Amino acid sequence: MTLTLLGLLLAQFGSGEPGSTVMPLLKCGQGPRAAALGQAYVGLADDASALYWNPAGLAQLPDYHISFSHQQWFTGIQDELIHVALPSGIGTFGLGAVYSGNPGIEKWNERNEPGDTFRTWDGMLALGFGTRLGRDYFLGFAAKGMFEHLHTTVGYGGGADIGFIARPLPFLGLGIACRHLGLMQFSGYPENLPTELALGASGRFGPLVGSAEAVYPLDNTLNIRAGIEWTPVRELSVRLGYRTGPADITTLGFLSGLTAGLGVNLNNLHLDYSIAPAGGLGTTHRLGLTTRAIRRGQGSVRIRVFDAETNRPVRAVLGLSGLRDIAVETDRRGEFRLSGLPPGQLVIRTSGPGHAPRIDTMQILGDREQSAAIALEPVRHSSIWGRLFDAATKQPVGGLVVYEGPVRGEQAVDPGTGSFALRSLPVGSYQLQVLGPATEYIAQTCTLALEPGRVTSLDFYLLKQRQTIVLEGISFETGKAEILDRFTPVLERAGRLLVENPTIVVELAGHTDPREIATPEFPSNWELSQARAEAVRRYLIEKFAIAPDRLIARGYADTRPIASNDTEAGMARNRRTEFRLLEQ
Incomplete structure (x- = not known):
């Protein structure tokens, strides 16, 4: 954008010389507030x-x-002067009109004698449009037509402006504008308008607003402008500025660069005044009245999320509902802006890493920009949620959970659901001991580290002493003892039981149906059942690093049926592998 404006300006500068432009009305600036700030307004421009x-x-x-x-x-x-701003769904349109008149210029004849007075006047109409490019970038254009009535001739012409504003930080505005690109015609001869390039910045710091810029005109030298506005109370603003141009302060004196003014703010009505000395020429005064009409259904809210203790921004997730149903994230400044809101209620659900979530409700007025400052409390606690099951039946059981770490305590387990919840635990390392509903259940222990704001979920499958568990789902190909991939879920559960109960010793028992087998590898069902039990033992040792002396493999052939062998279904049940506790 900067290069575009520079290119447009350089195209105009090819034919310009100091003092060679017309329509001096364009150099005067417009509006008492901008005038009081030393005409440093390109980076502010907020009216x-x-x-x-x-x-x-x-x-x-x-x-x-x-x-x-x-x-x-x-x-x-x-x-x-009159200025109008008309916001719409695609941007804001601007309209402007200026009339400047000198009621009495004295006319002198060739003998240097005063005669009658005559009147001159200038007029200008302007139309502009500004639009938002993303959240913090703005682009605008303006076109204007001009008429100048002198004593012996008239002139007319047209011009254009282009500008850009960026707000990279909440308090900082950067602006660039190329103004008065165009020509005037006098008696058929074209004349340049006083084209200029302005580059400036503005800053807002509480009740203070500062603005500064550099202006490079086509027909003059570079001039610097700066101003400051102080608003001690909402109803009153005090302004002071200084500029080195466009007036020649070397001729008019240093004080001619000073500007000052006041602003009175009464809700949607603003009264502004500015004064500027012009050396021996006198003093100029400007008085302005601005009114603002609320645009219903065009409310906006700027949400800022920060840490309640450090005040640092938090990149949070916002779940919005009510007027808008969307989920968004704040930026690196912890901010998000939502616009185009009608009156109504907005519900804001805010969550951030390491912070406790919260829900806020905000009443949107729909006619102005509002702000919401959301402080998230850092989380220094965590929770454990778990369930207890009987390892054989997979049904929930009751019991007791004892925990010890930064704090210690115990909690009974609901026998109906087998669930328990340990809430608001300080972060750190904990040891849990899980006791079943009866002494026949073997207690389990585990150690875990709790992180801030995290919920840790655990399931415990409790074994009974001397309990036998059939590893349902394990089957082998006829006459084979190799473990197949489909065994994995069942063996994973068996491995977890061994890991969660590090003191138990178990027997892995292999069983067959009564149909005899005789192969070079397995002469009978005794060797086959033993080989199958050994295969399960090797898997658990290799996959879960179970100590070999905790696993005893035994083959029982068809000597311990659990169903009738008269049917295929019964024989299928008898071809099984069992997991039986021998000692604790």
């Missing part, structure tokens, strides 16, 4: 006069604005 200073500023206006101002110059010259 309807942005149409003149930087049309990108129009896009910053969410409401309708209309302003009237009167400028009283020396020698009786007076200007009357």
Whole structure:
């Protein structure tokens, strides 16, 4: 964008010389607030006069604005101005009109004698548009037509402006504008307008607003402008500025660069005044009245999320409902802005890493920008949620959970659901001991580290002493003892039981149906059942690092049936592998 504006300006500068431009009305600036700030307004431009200073500023206006101002110059010259800002769904349109008149210029004849007076006047109409490019970037354009009535001739012409504003930080505004690109025609001869490039910045720091810029005009030298505004109370603003141009302060004196003014703010009505000395020429005064009309259904809210203890921004997830149903994330500054809101209720659900979530409800007025500051409390606690099951039946059981770490305590387990919840535990390392509903259950222990804001879920499968568990689902190909992939879920559960009960010793028992087998590898069902038990033992040792002396493999052939061998279904049940506790 900067290169574009520079290119447009350089194209104009090819034919310009100092003093070679027309329509001096364009150099005077517009609006008492900008004038009081030393005409340093390109990076601020936050009212309807942005149409003149930087049309990108129009896009910053969410409401309708209309302003009237009167400028009283020396020698009786007076200007009357009107600016209008009309926001829409695609951007903000700006309208402006200026009339400048000198009621009495004395006419002198060739003998240097005064004669009658004559009147001159200038007029200008402008139309602009500003739009938002993303969240913090604004682009604007303006076109204007001009008419100048002199004593012996008239001129007319047209011009254009282009501007850009960026707000990389909440308190900082950067602006650039190329103003008055165009020509005027006098008696068929084209003349340049006073084209200029302005580059500036503004900053907001509580009740203070500062602005500064550099302006490079086509027909003059570089000049610097700066201003500051102090608003001690909402109803009053005090302004002071200084500029080195466009007036020649070397001729008019150093004090001619000073500007000052006041602003009175009454809800949607603003009254502004500025004064600027002009050396021996006198003093100029500007008086303006601005009113703002609320644009219903165009409310906005700026949400800021921060840590309640450090005040640092938090990148959080916002779940919005009510007026809008969306889920969004805040930026690196912990902020998110939502616009185009009608009146109503907005529910904000906020969650961030390492912080406790919260829910807020906000009443949106729908006619202004509102702000929501959400402080998230850092989480220094965690929780454990778990369930207890009988390892054989897979049914939930009751019991008792004893925990010891930064704090210690115990909690009974609901026998109906087998569930328990340990809430608001300080973070750290804990040892849990899980006791079953009866002494025949073997207690389990585990150690775990709790992290802030995390819920740790655990399931415990409790074994009974001397209990036998059939590893349902394990079967082998006829006459084979190799473990197949489909065994994995069952063996994983067996492995977890051994890991969770590190003191138990178990027997892995292999069983067959009564149909005899005779192969070179397995002469009988005794060797086959033993080989199958050994295969399960090797898997558990290799996969779960179970100590070999905790696993005893035994084959029982068909000597311990659990179902009738008269049917295929019964024989299928008898071909099994069992997991039986021998000792604790």
